[in-house]
Structure formats: C-alpha cells, structure tokens
Amino acid sequence: MTADANLDEKRLEKPRPLPTPTTQPFWDGLAAEQVRIQQCLDCDGWVFYPRSRCSHCLGDRLEWRTVSGAGVIFTFSVATQATFPAFADEVPQIIAVVELPEGVHLTTTIVGAEPEAVRVGAPVEPVFDHGDDGLTLLRHRLA
Amino acid sequence: MGLRGDAQIVGYAQQRSERRFTGQPKLTLEQWADMAAAALADAGIDSREVDGLVCGSDIFESTFFVPATIAEYMGWSVNLAERVDLGGATPAGMVWRAAAAIELGVCEVVVMAVVASPMPPSPKPRAFDDRILFGASSSAWGSPQAEFEIPFGNIAQNNGFAMYAQRYHELYGWDERARAKIAADQRVSACANPDAVFFGQPVTVDDVLASKMIATPLRMLEIVMPCAGGGAALVMCSADRAKRTNHRPVALTGFGERLTHKTPTYAPDLPHTPVGAAAASAFAMSGLAPADMDMVQVYDCYTITALLSIEDSGFCGRGEGQAFVREHDLSYKGDFPCNTHGGQLGFGQAGLAGGMSHIVEAVRQVQGRAGERQLARHDNAYVTGTGGVMSEQAALVLQGA
Numbered sequence: 001m002t003a004d005a006n007l008d009e010k011r012l013e014k015p016r017p018l019p020t021p022t023t024q025p026f027w028d029g030l031a032a033e034q035v036r037i038q039q040c041l042d043c044d045g046w047v048f049y050p051r052s053r054c055s056h057c058l059g060d061r062l063e064w065r066t067v068s069g070a071g072v073i074f075t076f077s078v079a080t081q082a083t084f085p086a087f088a089d090e091v092p093q094i095i096a097v098v099e100l101p102e103g104v105h106l107t108t109t110i111v112g113a114e115p116e117a118v119r120v121g122a123p124v125e126p127v128f129d130h131g132d133d134g135l136t137l138l139r140h141r142l143a
Numbered sequence: 144m145g146l147r148g149d150a151q152i153v154g155y156a157q158q159r160s161e162r163r164f165t166g167q168p169k170l171t172l173e174q175w176a177d178m179a180a181a182a183l184a185d186a187g188i189d190s191r192e193v194d195g196l197v198c199g200s201d202i203f204e205s206t207f208f209v210p211a212t213i214a215e216y217m218g219w220s221v222n223l224a225e226r227v228d229l230g231g232a233t234p235a236g237m238v239w240r241a242a243a244a245i246e247l248g249v250c251e252v253v254v255m256a257v258v259a260s261p262m263p264p265s266p267k268p269r270a271f272d273d274r275i276l277f278g279a280s281s282s283a284w285g286s287p288q289a290e291f292e293i294p295f296g297n298i299a300q301n302n303g304f305a306m307y308a309q310r311y312h313e314l315y316g317w318d319e320r321a322r323a324k325i326a327a328d329q330r331v332s333a334c335a336n337p338d339a340v341f342f343g344q345p346v347t348v349d350d351v352l353a354s355k356m357i358a359t360p361l362r363m364l365e366i367v368m369p370c371a372g373g374g375a376a377l378v379m380c381s382a383d384r385a386k387r388t389n390h391r392p393v394a395l396t397g398f399g400e401r402l403t404h405k406t407p408t409y410a411p412d413l414p415h416t417p418v419g420a421a422a423a424s425a426f427a428m429s430g431l432a433p434a435d436m437d438m439v440q441v442y443d444c445y446t447i448t449a450l451l452s453i454e455d456s457g458f459c460g461r462g463e464g465q466a467f468v469r470e471h472d473l474s475y476k477g478d479f480p481c482n483t484h485g486g487q488l489g490f491g492q493a494g495l496a497g498g499m500s501h502i503v504e505a506v507r508q509v510q511g512r513a514g515e516r517q518l519a520r521h522d523n524a525y526v527t528g529t530g531g532v533m534s535e536q537a538a539l540v541l542q543g544a
Contacts (some may be wrong), residue, residue, distance in 0.1 A: 001284075010276060011276065015282060015289070015294055016296075017289070017290040017291070017294050018284050018285075018289065019290070020284070020285050020290070023290060034491065039532055046453065049287050049290065049291045059184075074310065074413075075306040075307075075309045075310035075313075075363075075407075075414075076306060077302045077305030077306045077308075077358045077360075078179045078311060078358070078359040079296060079301070079302055079307055079358050079541055080299075080355075080356045080357060080359065081355075081357050081358070082357065083295070083296045083297070083298045083301065083302055083358075084276065084277070084293075084296060084298050085298045089294065093296050095295060095296050095297050095302050095306075097306060097407070097408045097413075105409060106291070106408065107291060107292050107295050107297045107406070107408045107409050108295060109295050109296065115359070119173060120309065120313040121313075137294060137295070139295075
C-alpha cells in the first residue's frame, strides 16, 4: 500500500475512458454527436453500458440504435470535495444518474447549472464534450 | 433450506482502531497469524485443531494463491480454503461460508481473519495499487468503472452513497436530523468503548449537521473515519467441539447474501438495497423475526447505509426509516440497540476489520462480555455487511447457544 513514484502524476491526470473493441461504436457515435446504445434482438431489452451480451437474457445479438440521449435525472450528488484530485477544477461537480426513455441508466455530469437548480426528475438533454484526445464524453444539461 | 445452528462462533480477537498506528508494523501474513492466535486462545482451541480458513483480499505478500500461502504459514492442513471478495461484506460472507462448511461436515474448526495495520517499509517498490487512487472502483482497461464511471468523477464511495441518500429523501421526505441522529446515538456507544477511535468524543445532531458537506447531502460526520490500524478474527467450530470452549457459543441460525450491481447507477431498485433480500433469507432460515432481535449491528460506512439497512431489513416499513430513527434511542442504553460498539462511524474503519467489528460486537454481547455496554437482553443478534456502494450485501442472525 506504499505509493509508487508516479502517484502524484496519476493524481493530477484526469482519468479518460479507454474504449474496448466492444464499446468502440458507442464512442464513435459520441464523436459524431450521436448517442448509440444497444438493443437485444432476442428480448428487445435495452443495454447500457455496452456489452458483448445482453444484460437481460445473455443473448449475443445486440444491435446499435441511435437514441436522443435526453432523459430525466434519477438521482445525483454534488461533490463539494473533489472525488479525485484531478477533478478539483470541476468542483462543485454535479454527478448524476440519468434515466433514458429506453429505461437504461447512465452516469453523467450536469453542466451549466447551479447545484441548487438540480432536482431528481428534472429533464435533461445531451451535451457532447469533445476532448483533445479524440474522445467525446456524454454529459447533460437541464432541458 | 438452511442451517441447523450447529456451526458456532466461539472466539474472537480485535485490535483497537487507531487513526495513527502506535504498534509495531508487521507483514500482513504476520498480522493474520497474530489475529488467528489471539482468537484461538480466546476460544481455548489449539492451533493444531484448525482444519478450515477463510481470508479476504487484504494479504499483500501474495496477490493470488492466498489461502494456500496462509495455510502453509500457519502450519495448518485445511479442508476449507476460501478467499472472500465482497468488500465490506467480506466478514459476514466469511461467517456463513464457514458455517456451511462446518454443517456439511467438511471441517470442524475454521479461522477467519482480516488485517489492516501498517507493514514495515518494503525494500523493493510495490506494484501500483489501484485502490490508493480509486477506492472500490477499478481503473483497469476494460473495467466498466474505468470507462463509464471514473471519467465522470463517479468514484466510490462518497458520491455513490450520497446518490442513494438523495433519491431516498426525494421519495420519502427530507429529515436530515434523523440521519444525523444515527451518528450521534452511535457516538454515545463509542464513548463507552475504549477501543473506539472516537472514545471520549461525543457529538450532537447539530454537530453532525454543522460538519463539512462532502457529497450532498452527506456531511463529514456521517462518513466513516478511515483508520491506519486494525484487525480482527473469529473462530467458528461445530456445536460438538463448542462444548469444550471458553465462552458461550454463538450459533449462526440464518443468513442471506445478495448482489445486484457494482455501481449504484445500475442498481435495479435504488434507493432500496439488496439487503432486503438477504435479510428475508436470514430471518426465514432462523425462524425469527426482526422483532425478536435483542440488538442490530448493521454496516454503517455512512449514516444512510445504516438507515437503509434498518429499513430494508424490515425493522420498519418502506419509507419509515427516518421516523423510526427519530422515535428510538439507538445507543446501547436505548430501546433499539444498534451498533453498540459505536458502529464504524464511532469505532473507526480499518479496512475489512471495520466490517468484522459488527460481528465481533454481536458475539461479545451475546457472550455477555461487553462490559459497560452490556445489554440486559443479549440472546439474538442481527448483523449485516455491506460492500461497495450497497452492492454486496450479507445478513446474519446469530443466537446464543
């Protein structure tokens, strides 16, 4: 449990997603400002996060569908202390779970809002946050 | 389905919780040996009788082949060699696995230990441990947490529990004083426990509400204090062997375990937790009801954890947890003794030893060894373990033999 020499550097780097072959279409979609999630051809269930098999029936016939990415806030918490040192510049960070009309839940941050304005049940719409590394994060703003 | 109650906890060991460790640093294998020896001595059982062991993920000298390494180090020949990976629910998960093996006749004397004290400085650099930076979230490539949670700052644990609290209050009303009262009541018990990290430091509901906001709506005094020093162990044996031990045997008569998710984003029924299913199983198996319990020792890494565990376990109805807490005194002196050692909020959390502290306290109370905190009625105890963010849940019903 002793720190290694690179620990301080790691604390200051904002962790970024590293796509896998399975999840790559999701990230490609976001780069093109489209929200793509998977639907199972066997049971019609919607699946998020992207997987190799359906999280309802374990079928492997999953199709990518483009959805609006808009939804409602299911729950949230305002981090008044950074959850990780590299996020200090985003504090207070509004970390939220959004429910899409398809029924799936995803983790996001609510941007462009005062924490006091955020409520469970509030409608939100997607914000495509394009990073310098070619990756686009799906965030949300109050609709 | 279930247990006969023929597997019984007969001894324990527990280090005091320390924010700054004052003891001698040791390897985790050495700490494991110390805890095991102390618990066996407490029970009055010779090391040569041990034929089962259950460990957690806290041995740093080996990352795999851990039970074999422990068996060899202790000089044991075992028929049960189990490693449990359930976060804070690990100790509760250990107990039912040991009991099942004993009742199946696989083994007779099982030692379970968790260790969390500092090690001596290593002469060689240690491999980077993800847990230093990301707690219970894995940052490894391909981990769902690394890809879909960590980049948003959704890093276990504070915000995950806060998201449970936020939705709970939205559905059932906002009474922040009720949540704070859990911390204050448990501190009363911690002040009667010299081994607790907050011994001698009472807090009021107003103190809790005045403490620093960390992740809305959770404040500093609603969050466990991580401790640098701690460790605990339990010895469980067959009812037959238990007749020749030093203290009143404590039988496991019911248990349940339930997992549904790793990250609360994907919890199927948030803010309701998998502890409900685990509790239903534990009570059904034991033939007892929540009202039969003389004490509850529920996992409390946060106030909301205890609130949800009390409610989902059936001590009150859905959505009634806040009123229940308002109407009862949760201290060891009260009408609903809950976490009589102070809970982890009062005792401190040293790694997995935090989760084992609930079981140790239940055994101590049932055995009548709780000193100033001793409850007048102390036959039946309900214990829970929570791992991750209300993700791994285990429930135990323990009864004095």
